[in-house]
Amino acid sequence: MPSDSAPKTLPGALEPAELRARVLALAEPADQALEDTLKSHVPYIEQVSRYIIFSGGKRLRPVLYLLASAAAGRQGQARHAAIFEYLHAATLLHDDVIDEAGLRRGRPAARTEYGNDAVILVGDFLFSKSYSLAAELPDHRFVTALTDCTTIMAEGQVLELLFTGDFELDEANYRKVIEAKTAVLIAAACQMGAIAAGAPQATIDAFYAYGAELGMAFQMVDDALDYVGTEHEFGKPVGHDLAEGKITLPFIHAREHCPPDERPRLLELAEAAPTNPEAAAQAKEMVRRAGGVTHTFERAWEHAAAAQEALRPLMGPEPPSAEMETLLAVAPYVVQRRS
């Protein structure tokens, strides 16, 4: 584990084994719901869908939906938790085509197995599947929350594309991108859990805020690990963001805070990174030395703390429910995870 994040703790942490057990207890029904709802008249679609969905994802989003709904008063159905995994899988499929990814979760990306064409269409199928499930709930805010979310997600992914290769990208625009491409889906999973529970609007908003902060922390850690993790730990190649021209917080911080005479060299290496692995490795090393990774973990810890803070207004004098306790514990977990 890199030292950057080891010393920090947040209140409300559970023993890692206990947290894992609680999360697994909800990931299982979510998995079962995915099994049950993943039906198509075209067997090939099931095959491609299963390839991406049953390849060891953490089920973070469905678990958050189930936790949030239970913490808000009434646990939602596992089949609606599946919405968030379908949506996540759909964006992964389209992302992999766009990034020309070779690996995903430690094995060949679906597109290398089934081709870009099938992967684009199966992505569309999974999008459709998630809206289909969301339309089952009578509360109109449920499906509307989902469509608001996917609209922003698509915008975020286009923004990310536009900023690709823009080595002058600043932190404000970086935040805009990760909020839209990652945080809003995690926020929607929590928000929609509260909607499904029939919670009042203030509670729904608090869960949205929790998820949004958690999502920011989650993506920042992803971006930091890209500069430090190993491919083996992480299940996909690391150090690839720069090689793909993706500018993330570790780089932005390093660019702004490295010794001024090193800055031109860093930019030069970053520009060369897409075609020159040696330059990419050197840039990565410079980013680490300039504190880019440490800084990113610090920002991630702030968002994790803000996630916990968002839930505070919902807690009375009595001890929190088990689900609330788990949600609080997920915040530091998201920063401490190494994969």
Place this chain on the structure above:
Amino acid sequence: MPSDSAPKTLPGALEPAELRARVLALAEPADQALEDTLKSHVPYIEQVSRYIIFSGGKRLRPVLYLLASAAAGRQGQARHAAIFEYLHAATLLHDDVIDEAGLRRGRPAARTEYGNDAVILVGDFLFSKSYSLAAELPDHRFVTALTDCTTIMAEGQVLELLFTGDFELDEANYRKVIEAKTAVLIAAACQMGAIAAGAPQATIDAFYAYGAELGMAFQMVDDALDYVGTEHEFGKPVGHDLAEGKITLPFIHAREHCPPDERPRLLELAEAAPTNPEAAAQAKEMVRRAGGVTHTFERAWEHAAAAQEALRPLMGPEPPSAEMETLLAVAPYVVQRRS
């Protein structure tokens, strides 16, 4: 105009100028609604979306939504008519990536202007936009009809992909593909019009059946024109289906009905078509000679007649409303159109 379709008429035809005027009167508010609702926080998304949406589409689907809702008792809002144009545009964008299309509606396809990556994501944005608008209606059947439709559409497009290059594709599977990839969206536009009008279930089902038959006719004519039209008339290259390994009804009929000793030659030419334009032209000529185009127009006329038939139970002894009259007249128009 090829002789294949000229002699046929169906009851209830309007003068072409009158039909055009009625359709334009509804296409205009649909266009305005597209202008009004096509907003994004990312200007680039608006730019790509406008490129595909305001490139001279016929607005067939929004117009059918408005006609069906009015014929069913209460005309729907133009902003909800926009749903079907967004959805159609999203599938065109993804299709063009898959087909590696160079032209669309007589000008460079969006993907050649903006790149595959942006086009995939803007397609996702437009899908999301259409669900977003559909979620505005309180009747839950509205958004459910849309998600049912898009799930089948994605399945149809995957089926089409799987059958690409399958020169033994039979008519039953061809029908399955065009029903799923084309007819269900046109059916949904009509069905959802009736839902928005608050019509009884039998009326909703009748409009669905009308749209489904119309959609079959529409796609068959598209497939026939690919063997006879000119690029100039049609706005996209013709004779391309075979060059892309897409097996459609004209070819299937020719394969089954050409003189038995010509069959091996036809298959040989079809196999060579993707890389050999001369072979493609010869295959096209053989298909025409074997009656493939005539047969396809005949089938299309049958579906157009069935579309009219589907509306008959809704008509009482009094003369049909102007909208019902227009819907009846759209059926032969769909077969007689040359672009």
